[in-house]
Ligand SMILES: Nc1nc2c([nH]c(=O)n2[C@H]2C[C@H](O)[C@@H](COP(=O)(O)OP(=O)(O)OP(=O)(O)O)O2)c(=O)[nH]1
C-alpha cells in the first residue's frame with residue numbers, strides 16, 4: 001500500500017536576541033511529548049506560506065509579516081512520508097504563547113540539541129544553527145594579507161562560518177595558518193572548518209572539518225564526533241547521497257553558475273540545483289558564481305545560502 005504523504009509547514013520563529021521558539025507536542029499527539037517547530041498540515045489548496053500564517057495564528061496567536069524559506073525535509077516515518085516545509089520568521093506581530101495550552105520556550109541555538117525532537121528534525125536543527133553565508137578562503141601565501149582580508153569579511157560582511165582551504169601550504173605552514181585563522185575567527189564568534197584530513201582536529205581544535213568530494217567518497221562513516229561540524233563538497237546526486245550516509249551536517253553543491261575564472265565550465269544551473277537540493281538530507285550551500293546578492297534566490301530554491309571565495313575576499317574600500 002502506498003504510504004500516506006503529509007505536507008507540513010513549520011516555523012523557526014527567531015527573536016531579536018537570536019533565540020528560537022519551540023513548543024512541546026501534546027503527549028497524546030503523533031510524536032507526542034517531543035519538542036517541535038510550531039506549524040501543521042496544509043489544508044486542501046493551501047500553499048506552504050498560507051498554512052504557515054494560519055497555523056502560527058492558531059497555535060501561537062501571532063501574525064507573520066515576512067518569512068523566508070529555511071529548509072525542506074523529506075522523512076519516512078513507519079506509517080507516512082512527511083515533507084516539513086520550514087520557514088524562518090523574524091517579523092511578526094503579537095507576543096507568541098501556547099494558544100492550545102502547549103508549553104512554549106525561547107531557546108538559544110546552541111541549546112537546541114538538548115531538547116528531544118522528532119527524528120525528521122535533525123536537518124532543521126542544523127539549518128537553524130548555520131548562517132546564510134559560508135566563506136571559503138583564497139590561496140594566499142602572505143599571512144598578513146590573508147588575515148587582513150579575512151578580518152574584513154568577518155567585520156564588514158558579518159561572516160560566521162569559514163572554511164580554511166590552503167592546498168599550497170606544507171604541513172608546518174598549514175598548522176600555523178590554521179592556528180592564526182582560528183584565533184581570528186574566535187574573536188568574531190565565527191566557526192572555522194579545516195579543509196583537511198579529519199585527523200587535523202587532534203592538532204588544531206577548530207570547529208570542524210570540510211571534506212573534499214574525493215575524501216567524502218572514501219569514508220564509510222562520520223569521521224568526527226557529533227559536537228564538531230562536518231561539511232563536504234559535492235557536485236552531484238551520488239556525492240549528495242554519500243554525504244547523507246556518513247551524516248554530514250551540511251554540504252556545498254557546485255558549480256551552480258559560471259565564474260569569471262571558469263566562464264565555459266559545465267554548470268548545474270538553477271533548475272537542476274533545486275531538484276538536487278530537494279533530495280538532500282542536510283542543508284546545502286550554493287557554490288560557483290555566487291555573491292551575497294544571490295542569497296535570496298538561493299534560499300528560494302531550497303539552499304541554506306551561498307558559499308564563495310571571491311565575493312568575500314577583497315580589501316577595504
Ligand atoms: N509542526 C511540526 N510537526 C512536525 C515537526 N517534526 C515532525 O516530525 N512533525 C510531524 C508531526 C506530525 O506528524 C506532523 C505535523 O502535524 P500536526 O499535528 O502539527 O498538524 P496540525 O497542527 O495540522 O494538527 P492537527 O489539526 O492534525 O491536530 O509533522 C515539527 O518540528 N513541527
Ligand SMILES: [Mg+2]
Nearest residue numbers: 038039040041
Ligand atoms: Mg501543529
